[in-house]
Amino acid sequence: MKLEIRNLSKSFGKQLVLGDITLLLEKVHTLALIGPSGGGKSTLLRVIAGLERPDQGEVWLNDNEIVFQEKLLREHRRTVGTVFQSFNLFPHLTAFANVTLPLEKVHQYTPQKARESATEILERFQLMEHAHKQPAQLSGGQRQRIAIARAVAIKPKLLLFDEPTSALDPEMTGEVLDLIEELREEGRDFVLVTHQMGFARRVADQIAILGQGRIVECGPPAQVLDQPKEEVTRQFLSRILKY
Amino acid sequence: MEPVATTGFAVRAWRSVRRCFWQSAEERQTRPAWWIVAINWVLAFLLLSLVAWYAFASLRYNWNWDAVSGYANFFWRGWFTTILVSAMALVLSTLIGVTTALLRRSGFFVLRALSRIYVETIRGTPLLVQISFAFYVVASAIHLENRLVVGVATLAIFSGAFISEIVRGGIESIGASQLDSARAIGLTRVQTYRYVIFPQAIRVILPGLAGMFASLIKDSSLLSVISIGEFTWNAQQVGGLTYSLFETYIPLAIGYLVLTLPITIWTQWLERRTRFET
Numbered sequence: 333m334k335l336e337i338r339n340l341s342k343s344f345g346k347q348l349v350l351g352d353i354t355l356l357l358e359k360v361h362t363l364a365l366i367g368p369s370g371g372g373k374s375t376l377l378r379v380i381a382g383l384e385r386p387d388q389g390e391v392w393l394n395d396n397e398i399v400f401q402e403k404l405l406r407e408h409r410r411t412v413g414t415v416f417q418s419f420n421l422f423p424h425l426t427a428f429a430n431v432t433l434p435l436e437k438v439h440q441y442t443p444q445k446a447r448e449s450a451t452e453i454l455e456r457f458q459l460m461e462h463a464h465k466q467p468a469q470l471s472g473g474q475r476q477r478i479a480i481a482r483a484v485a486i487k488p489k490l491l492l493f494d495e496p497t498s499a500l501d502p503e504m505t506g507e508v509l510d511l512i513e514e515l516r517e518e519g520r521d522f523v524l525v526t527h528q529m530g531f532a533r534r535v536a537d538q539i540a541i542l543g544q545g546r547i548v549e550c551g552p553p554a555q556v557l558d559q560p561k562e563e564v565t566r567q568f569l570s571r572i573l574k575y
Numbered sequence: 576m577e578p579v580a581t582t583g584f585a586v587r588a589w590r591s592v593r594r595c596f597w598q599s600a601e602e603r604q605t606r607p608a609w610w611i612v613a614i615n616w617v618l619a620f621l622l623l624s625l626v627a628w629y630a631f632a633s634l635r636y637n638w639n640w641d642a643v644s645g646y647a648n649f650f651w652r653g654w655f656t657t658i659l660v661s662a663m664a665l666v667l668s669t670l671i672g673v674t675t676a677l678l679r680r681s682g683f684f685v686l687r688a689l690s691r692i693y694v695e696t697i698r699g700t701p702l703l704v705q706i707s708f709a710f711y712v713v714a715s716a717i718h719l720e721n722r723l724v725v726g727v728a729t730l731a732i733f734s735g736a737f738i739s740e741i742v743r744g745g746i747e748s749i750g751a752s753q754l755d756s757a758r759a760i761g762l763t764r765v766q767t768y769r770y771v772i773f774p775q776a777i778r779v780i781l782p783g784l785a786g787m788f789a790s791l792i793k794d795s796s797l798l799s800v801i802s803i804g805e806f807t808w809n810a811q812q813v814g815g816l817t818y819s820l821f822e823t824y825i826p827l828a829i830g831y832l833v834l835t836l837p838i839t840i841w842t843q844w845l846e847r848r849t850r851f852e853t
Contacts, residue, residue, distance in 0.1 A: 383758060410761035420756050424774045433770060434760040482760070 333394055333490060333521040334358055335380075340389030342375055349375045350386065351545035357538055362516055364536035364553075365525045368568055371542040373525045374494055380523060381492045382408040393490065410438055413483025414492045418499035420479035421467040427478045428454070428463040431485050439486055453485045454478075457511065473504030477511055484515065491515065491522035498527060529572060533557055541565050642817040643826075653809030654830050660727055660805055661792045661834075667731035668791070669784070672738025677768075679743055690739070697736035702797050705729055710801045726798040726805075734791045741783035745776035778848075785842040789835040796831070806830055 335357045342350040350372045357363065365373040378384040380391060382398060382405040391398045398408055421430045428450055435446040454460045457477055467475050476496055483491055493512065497505040509531050515522070516535045526532055532539055533553040540550040541564070548564045549556055560566050595611050678690040697705070709729040710722070719725060749772050757767040799808035807827060814823040 381759060383755065406761055406763065409759055414759040416752065416755065416759075418752070420752075422753065422756065422771055422775075424778075434762075437766055437770060438761040486760075 333360060334392075335360060335363065335523075336390075336392040337376075338390045338392075340376075340379065340386050340391065342372075342379065342384065342386045348545050350379070353389070353545075353547055355540065355547055355550060357550075360538045361519065361521050362536045362538070363523045364532040364539045365523065365542055366527070366529070366532055366539060367542035367548070368571075372545045373542045376542065377492055377494050377523060377525050380490075381412055381414045382406075383414070410486070411488060412490045412492055413486060413488035415476070415479050415483050415494065415496050417495045418472070418476075421475055421482075423467045426464055426466055427459065427470065427474075430467070430478060431482045434482065434486055449485055450481075453481045457481050471504060472500045473507045476500065476504075476508045480508070480511055480515075484520075489521070491520055493522060493524040493526070495525050495527065527572070529557065529569075541568065543568065636821065638822065639817070639819055640822055643813060643819050643822040646813045646817070649809050649813055650806070650826055650830070653804060653806040656804055656809075657792065657795055657806040657830075658834065660723070660730065660798065660803070661788070661795050663727045664730035664734065664795065665788050665791055667727065668733075668735040668738050668787075671731060671735030672742050675735065675739040676742035676746060679739070680746070694736045694739050697733055698740075702729075702733050702794055703800065705733055706797055706801055722801055722803050726795075726801060726803045730791065730795055730798065733794065734787055737787055737790075738784060741787065742776070742780055744783070745778075745780035746772055748779045749775050782842050782845040785838055785845060789838040789842070792834050792838075793831055 335355065337353055337355040340350055340353040341348075353372075353376065365376060367373050375384060379386050380393070380398075382400075385400045385405075399405070421427070422433070425433065431450040431454065432441075432443075432446040435441040435449055436443060441449065450463075451460065454463050457480070459474065459477055459481060462470055462474055462478070467478070470478065480491075480496075496512065497508050500508065505528070509528065512522075512524070512531075513535055524532070524536070536553055538550060539553050539556045541548040541556060541560075541562075543564050549560060549562050556565065557569065560569060595614060598607065675690045675693055678686045679694075681687060681690075706726070706729050709732075710725050714720070714725045753771055753775070754767065757771045762770065795805055796807035798805055799811060802808060810823045810827040814820060817823075
């Protein structure tokens with residue numbers, strides 16, 4: 333994908349979350365956003381997802397501008413798959429119905445076609461045995477994998493992950509990260525907010541460090557993580573890698 | 576040699592008797608055996624009967640069931656009218672409640688204000704006043720003479736205000752993350768209500784709604800002030816004709832209890848169920 337962000341700003345009340353962000357990535361498959369909490373990475377992801385309207389600035393995705401107007405934003409959201417930290421799934425629906433709902437109601441699949449697509453994706457993710465269960469009967473990792481299945485099923489042009497493993501027990505992060513890595517190997521484009529440095533290093537071809545509402549540093553993992561140019565990045569990395 | 580039980584017979588006997596009537600705080604986690612529950616329910620009823628018997632005995636009331644029993648049909652007709660009025664008012668008030676709850680969340684400030692004013696005025700004033708006002712002022716102004724229609728409408732407007740708050744509570748119980756997910760997959764606002772909010776909110780709303788229905792049935796008795804031939808009004812007529820008081824009020828109380836008790840029990844069951852699911 334090609335991602336271009338020009339002079340993007342966003343405040344919540346008096347709190348400046350994104351201050352004049354500019355970024356141009358000509359050809360990137362996986363962009364990882366990392367940085368201290370409150371640094372604006374989730375907000376940036378939500379702007380790209382079409383869930384948050386910036387105060388100023390432009391976002392261009394594959395040379396198409398995202399127009400921040402509710403109706404057009406809804407169209408935009410339909411073409412990207414977003415996975416949140418937790419509580420993604422609709423608890424009143426089975427895992428299977430969670431996957432078919434957007435296919436049927438948003439993407440106008442026939443019920444038959446939606447079932448086929450959902451079955452195909454859940455089988456590929458080895459989740460078919462859990463298809464009939466309600467989210468409450470699933471483990472956190474399984475829930476998150478179903479949420480990813482739901483996002484992938486719509487054949488999005490871009491996947492967005494907002495700290496997909498932060499709300500999980502450590503032993504469950506593995507299965508979710510494995511799945512994301514698999515999607516990476518399929519050549520899917522995605523943007524990922526994460527605290528898992530090792531994972532970011534493995535899957536990302538570009539890492540952007542966000543701190544205090546701006547992009548401190550952006551580049552390939554080896555460069556940003558091993559030879560950071562900026563003091564902020566060094567401090568952040570030393571704090572994260574200390575324990 | 577085997578150790579002999581050290582607790583004496585009297586102590587053990589006392590404990591097993593105590594167990595039938597009393598639970599310590601720790602024991603309250605466990606359910607008592609069904610027969611213990613049964614014994615205590617019977618005991619409670621006996622106590623109440625004793626109080627009632629004593630009260631009526633000191634009253635020296637001349638019971639005259641024969642005069643009243645001739646009007647059994649009149650009671651039945653009133654009872655069915657009460658069911659009809661309550662059921663119609665429930666359907667209507669649910670519509671009103673859902674609509675005003677949605678208006679409360681609307682983008683237009685004036686609609687929000689109107690909905691707020693409606694809820695607060697209706698909830699804050701006595702139903703008796705509302706019925707009189709609706710019948711003697713509003714209905715006569717618009718030349719609406721059908722008492723039943725006025726009665727059902729007033730009752731529906733009254734409980735609609737309470738249902739509005741129940742529905743609003745249900746809608747607001749749905750977390751922001753659910754709305755985010757709905758937006759993220761591209762659902763429209765209407766679709767979000769249809770597929771995400773209402774199916775989940777209904778579990779929160781239903782117990783409140785069932786409880787409201789029980790109140791509604793009892794509140795419909797106030798329609799007797801505008802001479803609608805429902806249960807209470809009919810009972811009062813019989814009372815007047817036969818110069819009896821308790822012979823009409825006791826069947827009246829039982830008639831309402833028969834309707835409300837199943838609903839109350841159902842409500843409790845619904846509440847338990849929603850608790851377990853969360």
